[in-house]
Each structure stands twice: as structure tokens, then as C-alpha cells.
Amino acid sequence: MSDTVIRVEHLSKKYIIAHQQKKKGSNQTLRELITDGVKSFSSKLLKPTKENSLNPDREEFWALNDVSFEIKQGDRVGIIGRNGAGKSTLLKILSRITEPTNGRIVIKGRVASLLEVGTGFHGELTGRENIYLNGAILGMSKAEIKRKFDEIVAFAEVEKFLDTPVKRYSSGMYVRLAFAVAAHLEPEILIVDEVLAVGDAQFQKKCLGRMEKVAEEGKTVIFVSHQMAAISNLCSSCIMLKSGKLAFHGNTQYAIKRYLEVDHQNQQEPEKELINFRPSWAKPLITSVRVLDSDNRENSSFPLGADITFEMTFNSGNYPKLKTPVMGVVIHHELFGTLTGVNTRMTGFETNGKYYNSATMLCRVKHIPLLQGNYTVDIWLGDGAIDIDTLTGYLSFRIEGTDIYGTGRTPFSNMGVIFLEPKWQIISES
Ligand SMILES: Nc1ncnc2c1ncn2[C@@H]1O[C@H](COP(=O)(O)OP(=O)(O)O)[C@@H](O)[C@H]1O
Numbered sequence: 280m281s282d283t284v285i286r287v288e289h290l291s292k293k294y295i296i297a298h299q300q301k302k303k304g305s306n307q308t309l310r311e312l313i314t315d316g317v318k319s320f321s322s323k324l325l326k327p328t329k330e331n332s333l334n335p336d337r338e339e340f341w342a343l344n345d346v347s348f349e350i351k352q353g354d355r356v357g358i359i360g361r362n363g364a365g366k367s368t369l370l371k372i373l374s375r376i377t378e379p380t381n382g383r384i385v386i387k388g389r390v391a392s393l394l395e396v397g398t399g400f401h402g403e404l405t406g407r408e409n410i411y412l413n414g415a416i417l418g419m420s421k422a423e424i425k426r427k428f429d430e431i432v433a434f435a436e437v438e439k440f441l442d443t444p445v446k447r448y449s450s451g452m453y454v455r456l457a458f459a460v461a462a463h464l465e466p467e468i469l470i471v472d473e474v475l476a477v478g479d480a481q482f483q484k485k486c487l488g489r490m491e492k493v494a495e496e497g498k499t500v501i502f503v504s505h506q507m508a509a510i511s512n513l514c515s516s517c518i519m520l521k522s523g524k525l526a527f528h529g530n531t532q533y534a535i536k537r538y539l540e541v542d543h544q545n546q547q548e549p550e551k552e553l554i555n556f557r558p559s560w561a562k563p564l565i566t567s568v569r570v571l572d573s574d575n576r577e578n579s580s581f582p583l584g585a586d587i588t589f590e591m592t593f594n595s596g597n598y599p600k601l602k603t604p605v606m607g608v609v610i611h612h613e614l615f616g617t618l619t620g621v622n623t624r625m626t627g628f629e630t631n632g633k634y635y636n637s638a639t640m641l642c643r644v645k646h647i648p649l650l651q652g653n654y655t656v657d658i659w660l661g662d663g664a665i666d667i668d669t670l671t672g673y674l675s676f677r678i679e680g681t682d683i684y685g686t687g688r689t690p691f692s693n694m695g696v697i698f699l700e701p702k703w704q705i706i707s708e709s
């Protein structure tokens with residue numbers, strides 16, 4: 280392959296979605312077992328599942344579909360695409376966390392990866408033990424790891440917590456350590472998934488600097504981000520994925536232009552990172568929130584009286600699974616402030632009593648009673664009565680004035696925010 284270090288040929292990944300059940304088992308690699316944690320592993324041993332063999336509700340889903348490309352030594356490749364495009368799946372296959380369904384990959388060199396929070400580290404082990412475990416997985420000797428140890432700890436700023444199990448780390452600490460490990464254990468190929476979405480701005484800068492340094496040393500860097508500024512600064516070329524397919528591979532600036540034009544029409548600006556919309560107490564479990572129209576398509580502009588759906592996806596990642604996930608929605612008007620709020624608990628919606636690792640929850644509102652104007656929405660995630668996460672002001676939508684009454688007149692726009700659909704009567708006349 281000359282200077283080609285990664286060759287991806289007709290790569291496809293099929294997921295079987297088995298009714299709220301994350302299918303695992305045959306394809307699970309050793310690393311997956313390690314990173315899954317002792318708890319879930321032992322519960323699996325204790326409770327063998329019967330459902331899988333005879334489940335009629337299995338649905339096939341292609342997260343990656345016939346993707347081929349080559350990456351050369353020293354390339355700095357950005358991978359962009361909307362949520363669900365298949366970016367993380369691709370990185371997991373390249374990191375050998377997951378097996379492809381079809382196609383193959385050929386990789387020359389030692390890969391270190393920093394994937395989504397929740398993979399790569401063993402929650403029960405301390406920071407120190409995880410550094411050694413990851414080094415060992417990378418094929419390094421104890422002496423080699425030891426040489427890098429202080430550098431990793433200093434970069435991650437976790438000296439005080441080295442002997443604490445990483446499950447007790449805040450998400451910021453966790454990511455700092457995970458990044459430091461991946462970026463310092465001298466991989467030949469460094470794979471980083473959305474690390475900039477977590478952690479503070481200063482650390483993000485530090486990570487980017489470190490990735491640049493790794494690239495300057497002639498190593499190959501593969502980097503997923505929604506921050507086009509970061510992609511633009513770091514990447515020498517870009518791969519754009521769209522619904523599991525390779526939509527573009529080439530010039531970074533051109534890829535970014537296409538991504539913004541084609542994929543982000545009427546959408547949130549890419550700079551809008553979730554992290555900027557959460558308070559400091561929040562555990563970053565909500566991975567995506569969207570406003571959908573009656574065709575279940577993401578939308579931000581609706582006619583009066585439209586049916587609107589608020590969608591929230593969470594993933595408990597490295598945190599304990601949620602027993603009773605509660606979704607809350609609060610709507611604000613740009614001038615009038617907070618208008619209303621509602622949640623699954625108050626309205627008597629019951630989850631099924633399982634422990635949820637991840638889920639997408641919908642709040643469907645029929646004929647939303649709002650006049651034309653601009654609204655923002657807070658989405659809240661709880662576990663029973665406990666606050667877990669919230670994104671305040673990230674989502675927004677607009678109601679357009681329309682001739683909803685069929686009279687050629689739109690409702691007043693200077694009459695507050697509540698939209699009424701009255702029935703008029705004259706009951707006494709003379
Ligand atoms: N373990 C899984 N089981 C079922 N579906 C999955 C699994 N992992 C990812 N998916 C689905 O595959 C698609 C691609 O996911 P992902 O690679 O995480 O996208 P991205 O990182 O681009 O947002 C999504 O629709 C996601 O819901």
C-alpha cells in the first residue's frame with residue numbers, strides 16, 4: 280500500500296435494532312467486554328437473554344453503507360456529517376471496537392483512539408490502572424508506558440485522582456485523561472471522536488494543539504468534529520458521510536462549504552455545541568435534541584397550529600443506566616419569557632421499568648397553541664426526581680403567521696403568544 284496507512288473497502292455495518300435492546304454478543308470484541316465494565320458483564324452472565332432468538336421486532340439498519348477510501352501516512356483527515364451519519368461507527372470499526380458487517384479495512388500501524396465518552400476506559404479501574412491497560416492494549420511494554428506516564432498525568436491534570444476509579448470522575452476529567460492517554464502513547468494513527476464537544480474551551484484548545492503536534496510528527500490523525508473551525512484548522516482533507524454513505528472525500532474547505540450548504544440548511548449553526556447550553560451540574564448524557572415536524576423531519580419553522588415534536592436522545596455512557604428516564608420540555612418566548620413546561624412524570628407517562636443505557640424520547644404536541652414568534656426550548660433529563668442533564672436555549676423554532684382561519688387574515692402578532700381556536704356563537708338575538 281506504499282504510503283497508504285488505512286484502506287477501507289466497501290465497508291458496511293448493519294445494526295439489528297431489537298426493540299430498545301442494544302444487540303450485543305457474537306460481534307463483541309475483547310476490548311468491548313473490557314470497556315463494558317464488570318457490572319454489565321456480570322449481569323449478562325447472570326441473566327442470559329432468551330428474547331433474541333425469537334424476537335419478531337427486529338429491524339435492520341445500515342449505519343455504514345459501502346464506504347471506500349484511503350488515507351495516507353501523515354494525513355490529517357476530518358470526518359464530518361450530521362448526527363447519525365455513521366461517523367462514530369466508522370471510527371469504532373477503525374479502532375476495532377466493532378466488526379464490520381461487510382467489506383474490509385487494512386490498517387498499517389498502531390491505532391490509539393478516543394471515542395465517545397464511555398468507551399476505552401474501565402470504570403472500576405483507577406486512572407493509573409487505565410493508563411496501563413490502554414498502553415497494554417496498544418501493545419506497549421510496561422517500561423514504555425512508565426516513560427509516558429508523567430506526561431499523560433500532567434496533560435490531563437488529574438494528579439489528585441490517579442488512584443480513584445474513573446467511574447467517579449466528572450465527564451471533563453474522564454475525557455481529559457482519555458485524550459491524554461490516546462495522544463501520548465505514541466500511536467502511529469490517532470483517532471479522535473468529538474472530544475471537543477466535552478470539556479472546557481481551554482482544554483479543547485490544548486487538545487487541538489496536541490493533535491497538531493502529533494500530526495507534525497508525521498503521524499496520521501483522524502478527527503470527527505461538528506466544529507468546522509477546528510476541522511478547518513487541523514485537517515488536510517475531509518470525508519463527509521451522509522446517511523452511512525460517503526458523500527465526499529477531498530479538499531477540507533470544499534467539504535466544509537458543502538456541509539454547511541447542503542447539510543445545514545435551516546439548521547442550527549455548527550458552532551452551537553451542546554456543551555455551551557448546559558449548566559455546570561449537568562451530566563452530559565443528552566446527546567441530541569431536535570424539533571420535528573409532522574413528517575418527523577427536523578424543522579425550525581412551523582405554521583400556526585402545527586403539530587410539533589420535541590426529541591431527546593440520551594446515552595448514559597460511563598454513568599449508571601437510568602431507571603426512570605424523565606423528559607421535560609420548557610418553552611420560552613424571546614420577549615415574554617417562560618411560557619409553559621411539561622414533563623413525562625407530571626403527565627403520568629410511564630417507562631417500562633427497565634434500566635436504560637440509551638433512548639430517544641419524543642414529546643408530541645398537537646396543534647401547538649402559540650402565535651407567530653420566536654421560541655426557545657429547554658430540554659431536561661431526569662432519573663425519577665433526580666436532575667441529570669439539561670440543555671437550556673439550545674433548541675429554537677419559529678411560528679409563522681398564516682391564514683389559519685381561512686379568512687385572508689393572520690392572527691394579531693401584537694397580542695401576546697397564545698393562539699386560540701375559538702368557536703363563536705350568538706345565543707340570544709333580537
Ligand atoms: N449499537 C447500535 N445499535 C443500533 N444502532 C446503532 C448502534 N450504534 C449506532 N447506531 C445507529 O447508527 C447510526 C449511525 O450512528 P453513529 O455512527 O453514532 O453516527 P454519528 O457518529 O455520525 O452521529 C445512527 O442512526 C445510530 O442510531
Ligand SMILES: [Mg+2]
Pocket residue numbers: 366367368473
Ligand atoms: Mg458520533
